[in-house]
Amino acid sequence: MKKIVLALSLVTALIVTGCSTGASAGNSASEVKVGLSAPLTGDISQIGQSSKNAAELAVEEVTSAGGLKVGDKKLPVKLIVGDDENKPESAANVFQKLINQDKVQGIIGPPTSKCANAGAPIADGAQTVMISSWATNVNVTKGKSYVFRACFIDPFQGKVNAAFAANTLKAKKAAVLYDVASDYNKGLAEVFRDEFKKAGGEVVAFESYQTKDTDFKSQLTKIKAAGPDVVFLPNYYNEVALQLQQAKQLGLNAKFLGGDAWDSPDLFKLTGNDLLEGTYFSNHYATDADVPELQDFIKKYKTKYNNVPDATAALTYDAIRIFFQGVEKAGSTDKKAIRDAVAATKGFKGVTGSISYAGSGDPVKSAVMIQITGGKYKYAGTVNP
Amino acid sequence: MSYFIQQLLNALQLGSIYALIALGYTMVYGVLGLINFAHGDIFMAGAFFGFFIAVMLKLSLVPTLLLAMFLAAVLGIAIERVAYRPLRKAPRMSLIITALGVSLFLENFTRATLGGQQRSFPKLLNVQEFALGGATVTNLQILIIVVSLVLMLLLRYVVQKTMIGKAMRAVSDNKEVLALMGISLDTVVMATFGIGSALAATAGILVGMAYPVIDPYMGIAVGWKAFIAAVLGGIGLIDGALVGGFILGFVEIFAAALLPSTYRDGIAFAILIIVLLLKPTGLLGRPVVKKV
Numbered sequence: 001m002k003k004i005v006l007a008l009s010l011v012t013a014l015i016v017t018g019c020s021t022g023a024s025a026g027n028s029a030s031e032v033k034v035g036l037s038a039p040l041t042g043d044i045s046q047i048g049q050s051s052k053n054a055a056e057l058a059v060e061e062v063t064s065a066g067g068l069k070v071g072d073k074k075l076p077v078k079l080i081v082g083d084d085e086n087k088p089e090s091a092a093n094v095f096q097k098l099i100n101q102d103k104v105q106g107i108i109g110p111p112t113s114k115c116a117n118a119g120a121p122i123a124d125g126a127q128t129v130m131i132s133s134w135a136t137n138v139n140v141t142k143g144k145s146y147v148f149r150a151c152f153i154d155p156f157q158g159k160v161n162a163a164f165a166a167n168t169l170k171a172k173k174a175a176v177l178y179d180v181a182s183d184y185n186k187g188l189a190e191v192f193r194d195e196f197k198k199a200g201g202e203v204v205a206f207e208s209y210q211t212k213d214t215d216f217k218s219q220l221t222k223i224k225a226a227g228p229d230v231v232f233l234p235n236y237y238n239e240v241a242l243q244l245q246q247a248k249q250l251g252l253n254a255k256f257l258g259g260d261a262w263d264s265p266d267l268f269k270l271t272g273n274d275l276l277e278g279t280y281f282s283n284h285y286a287t288d289a290d291v292p293e294l295q296d297f298i299k300k301y302k303t304k305y306n307n308v309p310d311a312t313a314a315l316t317y318d319a320i321r322i323f324f325q326g327v328e329k330a331g332s333t334d335k336k337a338i339r340d341a342v343a344a345t346k347g348f349k350g351v352t353g354s355i356s357y358a359g360s361g362d363p364v365k366s367a368v369m370i371q372i373t374g375g376k377y378k379y380a381g382t383v384n385p
Numbered sequence: 386m387s388y389f390i391q392q393l394l395n396a397l398q399l400g401s402i403y404a405l406i407a408l409g410y411t412m413v414y415g416v417l418g419l420i421n422f423a424h425g426d427i428f429m430a431g432a433f434f435g436f437f438i439a440v441m442l443k444l445s446l447v448p449t450l451l452l453a454m455f456l457a458a459v460l461g462i463a464i465e466r467v468a469y470r471p472l473r474k475a476p477r478m479s480l481i482i483t484a485l486g487v488s489l490f491l492e493n494f495t496r497a498t499l500g501g502q503q504r505s506f507p508k509l510l511n512v513q514e515f516a517l518g519g520a521t522v523t524n525l526q527i528l529i530i531v532v533s534l535v536l537m538l539l540l541r542y543v544v545q546k547t548m549i550g551k552a553m554r555a556v557s558d559n560k561e562v563l564a565l566m567g568i569s570l571d572t573v574v575m576a577t578f579g580i581g582s583a584l585a586a587t588a589g590i591l592v593g594m595a596y597p598v599i600d601p602y603m604g605i606a607v608g609w610k611a612f613i614a615a616v617l618g619g620i621g622l623i624d625g626a627l628v629g630g631f632i633l634g635f636v637e638i639f640a641a642a643l644l645p646s647t648y649r650d651g652i653a654f655a656i657l658i659i660v661l662l663l664k665p666t667g668l669l670g671r672p673v674v675k676k677v
Contacts, residue, residue, distance in 0.1 A: 043503070210649075
């Protein structure tokens with residue numbers, strides 16, 4: 001018995017010293033390490049590339065300014081990128097590696113909700129700040145004091161679309177087609193349904209499918225028979241392309257709405273401009289909005305990568321800069337101090353709008369509705385929280 | 386009524402595609418007793434062959450289709466030569482694992498060389514909608530159904546009436562006696578892989594036209610479903626692939642049409658399990674009688 005107690009206390013002592021050395025090493029770190037988890041390969045690799053581009057741009061800016069001002073020193077920033085393949089299990093691996101092996105002070109991403117939901121408990125458990133760029137699902141930050149995001153949350157996008165359909169488009173009947181296997185799509189769809197009903201409309205069809213499906217004709221035929229004024233497609237751009245094509249082939253005439261997962265240059269390539277004409281989607285920002293920080297970012301991004309940044313790029317850029325600001329304000333590379341500084345962010349001037357955290361990891365910010373016309377995005381209105 | 390006709394058309398389109406891919410599984414199984422898990426990826430390769438032929442050589446539909454069928458046949462034969470032939474006498478399990486390996490190789494090789502992003506399949510046909518008693522039908526839909534049925538009839542003819550077809554059935558029947566009859570097993574196997582892969586390429590191009598977003602992983606889900614269709618109809622039987630493909634297409638479409646679509650896959654696969662419980666060798670399969 002004595003031996004066991006002795007062994008146990010030895011182990012405890014080791015753990016305690018291990019921890020304290022870890023913390024003190026953190027305080028006197030010679031560089032700031034930040035991880036990025038993004039789907040560089042897989043079904044939405046475009047999103048991963050945008051995230052990586054934006055993060056590298058932000059790090060480059062810090063480097064050219066001589067590093068981050070931490071306390072009285074200027075520390076260089078090292079970005080470590082992990083490929084989460086848009087798979088929750090890969091995201092979990094990326095988080096384990098970034099936290100345990102690379103010993104990062106914070107993690108940016110993952111952009112998708114399903115991967116963020118896999119990574120968030122790991123980051124929170126390891127007391128490492130995580131700021132997701134684009135994960136709009138409610139559960140990502142819920143009950144986790146180290147998890148933040150730069151974007152608004154799903155209920156808000158469902159609400160924005162429902163309000164826009166009911167008030168601006170004066171729609172009475174709405175239909176929804178969504179991917180039931182993905183948290184993001186399901187979250188938007190359910191809130192849209194509830195909010196549209198609250199606004200006095202009728203949801204005449206609420207249909208689902210599974211990720212990787214390519215044939216939506218059965219559901220779309222059902223939707224057509226229900227005769228909706230608007231069809232809400234809160235799905236990713238590659239599936240939206242097929243859904244719009246098949247809706248046309250079935251002669252389904254309605255206005256189509258969607259969420260920010262529509263926002264990718266590939267949407268046009270895969271769908272074709274004529275099918276997208278007159279469709280709407282909610283987004284984090286509109287490139288034609290008159291905000292100086294935004295126009296400055298678009299210019300820099302365009303010069304470096306030769307294309308217009310999508311919302312993931314803009315949000316990744318905001319997320320990593322919130323983290324940098326947190327490190328500078330904390331004046332230390334201690335993970336707890338960084339967390340407290342990030343949580344106290346007020347009126348951060350991001351490229352996607354002003355960002356504040358009020359007691360939770362979800363920012364208080366507005367959303368825009370965009371109309372696609374002539375193969376281009378056109379700002380169609382702002383909806384405030 | 387028009388709603389029903391529309392769903393019927395939707396089911397015919399989906400069923401034709403499943404049937405066309407199921408043929409490849411069933412042929413290889415019938416001849417070699419091997420489940421070629423790489424077949425779904427040959428289907429994907431066929432779609433990519435079609436994509437590059439149409440985009441780079443700017444050929445129209447028929448030459449694109451023929452050239453892609455030829456390239457896929459070469460790919461199928463090459464896979465057999467490199468990966469399956471050396472293992473022909475090895476335990477069945479080694480072959481199945483090799484087939485899975487080839488499948489993963491094709492997916493990841495394609496992703497590594499071409500990238501994982503989706504590509505827009507070129508418009509090889511100007512899609513037009515026609516009204517049909519309240520339902521709409523497209524020329525593409527008709528093309529898919531007709532091409533699938535014609536190819537299936539053609540394959541039936543080849544297997545039943547031609548020399549190579551007879552040889553295939555002979556291999557299926559008894560491999561040992563085959564050599565005594567002066568038939569080369571290698572030739573028969575090559576022909577089987579060639580024809581099966583060419584059919585997969587046809588399906589790849591038809592799918593590319595019907596669902597014009599293609600990526601290196603497009604063969605996985607469709608491949609599994611076509612494999613299930615082949616088993617459902619009775620694997621090893623050409624008519625079985627046809628029956629299984631159409632049944633799976635109908636069940637999927639009508640499960641979503643008549644019930645909440647959330648339950649679609651659950652219901653579709655529950656039906657398949659019930660069918661297999663009642664008829665373990667598939668709908669058209671005859672029970673194997675073992676002589677003592």
